[in-house]
Amino acid sequence: MGSRLTAEQADFVAAIRDFAKRECGTREQRDALTAGGREAHDAGLYGRLADLGWLGVCLPEAYGGSGGGLADACLFLEETSYGMVPAGGFVTTVIAAKAYERFGTERQRHDVLSGAVRGDVLSIAMSEPGAGSDVGALRCQARREADGTWAIDGQKTWISNAHCAEYILLVARTGEDKHGGLTMFHLPAGTAGVQTRRIDTMGGREVNDVFLTDVRLPADAVVGQVDHGWRQLMAGLDHERLFLAANMLGLARRAFDDAVGYVREREQFGRPVGSFQALRHRIADLATEIECTRLLVREVALDCDAQPDKPFPREASMAKLKATEIAKRAALEGMQMMGGYGYTTEFDMERHLRAAVISTVYGGTSEIQRDVIGKTYGL
Structure with missing residues (x-):
């Protein structure tokens, strides 16, 4: 494509x-x-x-x-x-x-x-107060009872959309091995013992704490295989990073277009501020970076479709890293070019910035993406 x-x-x-x-x-x-x-x-x-x-x-x-x-x-x-x-x-x-x-x-x-x-709406519950980037450190415990059912206790945090989800894909510890002891569970959101509490963030409420107290699930609630949760998570990371990249590519484009629309109309010293070289060059650089990001995201998506059984950790991490960082840059640059108006709630730019900044953290931080990319080169 x-x-x-x-x-x-x-x-x-x-x-x-x-x-x-x-x-x-x-x-x-x-x-x-x-x-x-x-x-x-x-x-x-x-x-x-x-x-x-x-x-x-x-x-x-x-x-x-x-x-x-x-x-x-x-x-x-x-x-x-x-x-x-x-x-x-x-x-x-x-x-x-x-x-x-x-x-x-x-x-x-x-x-x-x-x-x-x-x-x-579906949600995924992995992160915990003591386990973010290091998913293998999670402690939410799932114990198999004598009748084959599961008893689960623990806390999850930063769980996007748990407050409006019908089902939660829960990752819990079922064994002692750091990575070999994790299992995925199918958790209907209304299950007894599940409590969701929304977390207030920079102007929005999209993430949640999820508390699990003596939650009981049937034997067939396991998604995939017991103790294979880590491998299953790794198999889906390329898709997750690609989807997040596409989402932030759209935001970067919107922040860019909003900034361009503003600097075309806003006049100072008798002419549109966008006609000054300082801003014109910023616009040119952003446009080039966003176009590069668009091509990267779409090519990675095509590669994944063409070879569905092949992992693309380097390319997916590159797409996630590039798209989230350019979204953040586009919103920051847009706010700077709009001056004080960029900070007001009258314009959308401050919303763009709030959405873009957190994108470099969730789904694997930019630092984690760089680490993944480096490892693919044997470093």
Whole structure:
């Protein structure tokens, strides 16, 4: 695909842009849908995306999806992000859904994937107060009882969309080995003993603490194999990083376009501020970097689709690193070019910055991505 789209993909992109313009094209519409920018997900709007069949863009047709590839999902993520569509639940949903598709039982796939196509939100619970980048250090304990059922106790934190999720893909410790003792579990969000508490962050509430107190799950709640959770997580990391990259690519493009629109109109010293070389060169540099990022993200998506059984750790980490860092830079540069107006809630730039800054932390920090890339070169 690179810089080119198929006719079907071009139509898909055009349809998403039209939807975004109609449903959330004005600041007033976006404020109404997001409680003034504090919420990243609107269930009603998400339901309309489901009605259009878009939420199953890369899920199998057998479960109601469109059967598309990762490249199609990336286009959806990029364009909804660019259009500021409050569909924040889709990122964790598509990441978790792909894990169920690879490792879940037929019953799990039917319930979860079909639900995701209809508009259910999925969440993934890995991080803990003492285990972030080092997932192998997690301590949330799952004990197998004599009757084969599971008893789970522990705390998860920074769990995106747990407050609006139908199902949570839970990673818990089932053995002593650091990496060989982890297991994935299928956890319906309303299960007794599960308590979710939202965490206030920079103007938004998208992440949560999840407390698990004597939670009981049936024997068939295991997703994949017992003690194979680490391997299963590693198998899905490329997809996770790619999806996050596509999401931030859309934000980078939006921050850039908002900045360009401002500097074209804002006049000082009798002319638009964008006509001054200092800003014109900033715009040129950002445009070039964003275009490079767009090509990288789309080529990695195509490679993953072309060779679904091959891992792409270097390329996926490069895409995640590049896209999140350029999104942060675009928002920071945009705020600087807009001057004081960039800091006001009257304009969207401050929202762009809040969303971009955290993207270099979640899903593996920029430092972790650089470490992964370096290791692929034998360093």
